[in-house]
Amino acid sequence: MRRRKDKGGKAKVTKEARIRDRVLAAIATHRSGRLDEAEKAYLEVLEDDPDNVDALHYLGVLRHQQGRSYQALELVSRAINLKPDAVDAINNLGNIYLQLGAGVEATVAYQHALGLRPDHPDALRNLGIARRTLEPHVESVKRYQRAIELDPANPENYYPLAHAYKHLARYEDMLATLKKALAGRSEADTYSWLGHLLCALGRHADAAANYEAWLRAEPDNPIPKHMLAACTRKDVPARADDGFVAGLFDPFAETFDQVLLGRLEYRAPALVGAALKRIAGEPCGELEIVDAGCGTGLLAQYLRPYARRLVGVDLSAKMQEKARPRGYDELVVAEIGSFLRSAVGTFDIIASSDTLVYFGDLREVIAAARAALRQAGAVVFTLEHFADADQAPAGYRIHPHGRYSHTEPYVRGMLAQAGFERVEIEKAHLRREGGRYVDGLVVAARAPTR
8 A cells, every 4th residue: 555654754545545445445345246335436436536447447347237238338448548458447348248249349359458468368268259159140141142142133132141241240241232132122121221320320421312212212101201301400390200100110019128128228217207206206096197109118117106097199009009018098099299189187197208309399299298287287208318509509409310309498498388387307318329328308397286
């Protein structure tokens, strides 16, 4: 332990040494399996020393153990940026990627670690594991390429090859393969897949050209029309078309829960549930509640304890089929604004999880919600957050993925204009997407008591 002498000649422990001791104690607590205590200790260290490499690294490992893997990647990556030769952190970065199924990224991390320390035993072993996870995809590429050589005119041979390239992170090859598939036969799924990939790669002009081609092939399809507006920010609708929403989510119904809960750390329903508890207190089972944009019913478990009657409303009938067993008294296929305007003074609570992200202008839907509430009723909902108000003069902005995000001042203004009181807005991560967390707003507000 580093010490220095004070004026009286007594040894004095430096701040640096004290922090180091605290980190070592936190790591020992972590290794003993007391994760809550270790988490608290790491966070306390980072309050005093925000750039402490070991605290960032091991808090990242702990976050991965908690199932918050993308936050783990952020923390461990930050530690490596601060100390580029932190071999153990680089190896653990590879471990997180590997357990997320990202074999390519894991391989790169392990190779990086071995470049710094060629005899690192864990990195050597893990690199072998990572490479084995990629071998089936490498072999698949060879088989699919051979199938195309034998029957190049059949577009069905191109789709599995594109999937194999995706698993190997060979995105340019994937793009080229999808374009060849489209040349053989134009299909909505291929246009959609190609557009999303181009947007993810930041090639928005190419994505726009793809959506224009899709529109030429299917002029009445609302999905490419909306996505073209999202890519170009031209002719942007005030909200997504009903046909766009139904067309987007009907095919997604079978895998929706698996994708969001299994891979995206989806937190929006739990955040709405927590906000409801803050504004409404403990459950009483006596309230009239509507889940506006209920989807597959992931919010129902948080609403049901408060409800005498729970109604789910959504544009996707197929999503509602999945919601049916989750405790709703009634399910209605409808656009939520229209439904609320037809239900004046009906509900005590209007809750919505990740639905208003398909609205840009919130004025009408918030006014409809206010009219549908009883005295002292409340709304609770999530939005995606756009922090730079100067870049969103209207208060909201559409993004190439097709959703809207909103500024906090705009949301507060819309709620005040509609007559809501006791407005509470918290910032939170809603889920992870494309290797990062999606910033959100969790909003709760009450109607007047009279």
